[in-house]
Amino acid sequence: MTLTPYLIVAALLFAIGLGIALTRRNAILVLIGIELMLNAANLNLIAFWRFGPHPELMTGMLFALFSIAVAAAEASVGLGLVIAWYRHSKTTDLDEMARMKG
Amino acid sequence: MLGEGILKGLGETARNFVGSFVSEDRLTTVEYPEQRLLPIENTRDFPFLVYDGADPDAGLRCVSCQICEKECPPKCIYIVKSTDKKPDYVGKPQFYPARFDIDISVCMSCQICVEVCPFEAIKMDTEFELSTDDRFGGLILDKHKLAKSNEHFQRIHPTEAAEVDARLAEEKEKVEAKAKAAAEAAAAKTAAESAAAKTAAESAARKAEDGSSGSDAEGVKP
C-alpha cells in the first residue's frame, strides 16, 4: 500500500463532510459534517505518520489522538448549543435560526 | 454502617440458598402435577351435574326444568328435554335432559345456575385442568362430561354437600312419610272401600245375576 489512496479517501471524506455542513438545514447534521471533516484530517495525520519518514517519532499519531480529544470537546459543546437553541426557539433549522441576525 | 443492609440481605439469601437444600420445610412450593394442594373449600370454577348412586344416567338429579338455561347470563347452557320420564330420587317420574351442554369458554362462573336450581342438580366444580387443543369442541362439555357423582361433590365441598344431603334426605323422608301416610290413608281407604266394595260386590253379585257387567268394580281394585 502507498500513501496516495489513503489521502484520496481522506479528501473524499472531507468533501462529503463539507457538503453536509454546507447543504443540510439541520444544525445537528452540520455538526456531523464538521466531525467528518475532522475525521478526514485525522486519517491524513495517521496516514502521513505511517508512510512518513519517521514513524518512530509518533508525531502524527499523537496529533491524531489530541485531535480526537478536541473533536469530542467540540461535539459536546456544539450539541449543547444546539439543544440550548432548540429550547429557546423550538427548532434546529439553520435557515430559521437566521433570525438571530436581526 | 454503609452497605450493612446489602450484606445483611446477602446473608439472608445465602441462608435461603443453603437452607433450601438442607431442609424440605423451607420449600414453599409443591411440584404440581405429582403433588397438589387441596383446593380451599370455597373454590369454584365451572358447573357440573350431580348424580346419585352409581349410574350417571339413571341417577342424574336434573329434571330438565330449564330454569338454569333461562337464567344463565351469558347463555352458555343448552338443554334438550327428554320425551319420556324416569323416576327421580324419590321415585316420582320426571323428565331428564336428553342433552345438557355447557360451553365453558362462555361460562363466566357466576354460579347463578346453582342458585336457581330447585333440585340441587347443578353445582360448582373445582376442576381447573381444562386446557384442550380444540378451541371450540373441546370446551363444550356434554352431559357425560358434566355428570359427576355426589361423592365427588362431598369431597370437593364437604360442608355444602352435607347441607344438601341433609335437606334432600329430609325431603325424601317427608315425601316418604307423606307417601306412607298417603299409603296408610289409601290402605285405610281401600280397607273401607273394600268393605264397601264387598257390600257393593255382594249387591253387584246380586245384580250380576241379573246379567249386567261388573266393570266399575274392577276400577276400585287397589
Next chain:
Amino acid sequence: MNSATLDQFFVLLQHHLSALFPTVLQPWVSMILGVVGIVAVFPAIFALTTVLERKGLGRMQNRLGPNRVGPFGILQPIADAIKSLTKEDIVPRSADDVVHFLAPVVLVVAIFLGYAVLPVGRNMVLLNIDAGILLFFAVGASTELSIFMAGWSSRNKYSLLGAMRAVAQMISYEVPLLLAAVVAVMMAGSLAPTAIVQAQGGFTGIFPHWYVFTPWGFAGFALFVVAALAETNRSPFDLPEGESELVAGYFTEYSGFKFALFFLGEYLGMMSIAGYGITLFLGGWGAPFSFLTFIPSWAWFFAKLFLAIFFFIWLRGTLPRLRQDQLMNFAWKFMLPLSLLNLCVAAAWRFLGECLGSGTVAEVMRWLVCAAVLVLAYILLARTLLRRQNIRPRSYRYAD
C-alpha cells in the same frame, strides 16, 4: 499426562490441528480454531448459566427452580433454544426494519469481539495485542449504540425509554468502570491483559499477588463490580429492562431468535466483564494458593468465572431495583469521586513503596495508610450523601 501438558492441553491441540494444514494456511487455521473455541465455549456457559441462574434464584426464594427437562432440569436451555428458534419472528409494522434487524447482530458481534483479547489460560488468548483492555472498553462502548438502535427502531415508547435509560446508565457507569480498571493497568504498567495477569503471578508465602489483596486493588475491584453490574444492566441496576415498568425495555418488540440474541448478548456481556474483572484484579488464570498451581490455568479461570457468575446471581436474588435518580446520583456523586481518589491512592502506593523501602514495617505502614485513606473517604462521602438524601422511614400517606 503431567500437569504442564494438561495446562497447555488446548494450546497444543490447536497447534497440532493447525499443523495438519499447509504452512500458508496455518496461521489462519489456528486463528479460526481459536474463534471456534470462543464461540463454542462461552455460549455453552451462557446456556448453563441461564438454568443455573433460574435454579439459584429459586433456591434463594425457597423454591426448586426448573427441574422438568432432563435430570434436574439441566436440559432446560435446549428446550428454550428450540422454543426461541421456532417462535414467530415479529417485527412491528411501523418499525425500522433494517435497524431493527441489525441491532441484535451488532450487539452480539461487538460482545464477541471483546472475548478476542481475554486470556482464559496460560498462552490461551486469541489476540495478544498491546491495547487489549482498551479494545474491551471500545467494544463495550459500541454495545450502547446497538441498544439505542434496538430501542429506537421498535417505535415503541417502552423500547425507547428503556434504550435511553440503558444508554444513560451505561455512559454514566463507564466512567467509574474505566477509572477502576485504570488502577490495575497503572500498576501492571501495561494495557495488555496477559501482562496484567503476569504481573499478578507471584506468591508471597502461599498467597498470590493479586491486586484485590491491596487496599487500592480492593477498592478498585469493588468499584469495578458495581460498575460492571450497571454496565451489563444486571439487577439491581436493571432499570433499562425493568419488567414492572417497561415491559422488557429495549427488547420489548423482539421475539424469537432476535430476542434470544439479545439474551445471549446480555449474558455474554456479563461473562466478558466478569472475565476482565478476574483478569484485572483476581489474578486471571493464576491459582489462589501456591500449592495449587498444579491445577491447569484454564480450570482456575473458569472456576473464577463461575464464582463471579454466582455472585451476580446472588446479588440479583438479593437487591431490589434502584430508582433512576438514585442510579445517577450514585454514579456521579459516589462512584466517580471514589474511583478518582482510588487512582490517587494507587499512585501514592507506588510512591510510598519507593520512599519507604521494602521492609515488613514499611509494607504494613503503606498498607495501613492507603487503606485508612480509602475507608475514611468511603465513610465521609457516604455519610454526606446519605444526610443530603434525607432518608426517613417510608410513609404510606398516599396509600392510606
Next chain:
Amino acid sequence: MMEGFIFGLLAILTLVGALAAAVLRNLVHCALSLSVTFVGLALMYLSLGAQFVGLSQILVYIGAVAILVVFAILLTRGAGALTPHRLIAAAGWRLGWIASVAVGFVLIFALVRSPLPASGDQAAKVTVLQIGQALMGPYVLPLEVVAILLTVALIGAVIVAMPEDQKEMR
C-alpha cells in the same frame, strides 16, 4: 494484494457511510451511518498499525460522539417523522454541493500530482508503552492543555444545555 482488498473494503464502508449521512432524510439514520463511517475509519487506523488511535477512535466516536449526536437528535425531536423534502437542504444547497465537489476535486488533483513518499514498508511497531511515555514526556504540555480543554468543555456544555430556570435558581 490482501492489504489492498481490505483497504478497498474499508474505503467503501467509510465513504458509503459518509454519503448516506449526507443524503438520508431520517436524522437517526444519518447518525447511524455516521457511526459506520467512524467504524470504517477506526478499522483503517488499525490496518495502518495505529492500534491505540484506532481503539480510541471507537471508544470516543462510537461510545461518546455518536451517542451524543443521537441524544441531541432525540432531545430536539428530530427523530419523529421524516423531514419533508423541501426542508432537508439549506437555502443555497446547490452552491454548497458545487463548492464541496470542487474542493474534493482540487484536493485529489493536488494529491495525484504531488510527489509523495511511496515507501512505508518499514512498519514501525509502536507500543502503547511508547505512546504513554511520549504523552508523559515531550507531549505533556499538550496533554494538560487537552485535559483543561475537556474539563472546560464538559462544564461549558452542561451550563449551555441547562434549562434557563435552573440557571436562575443557582
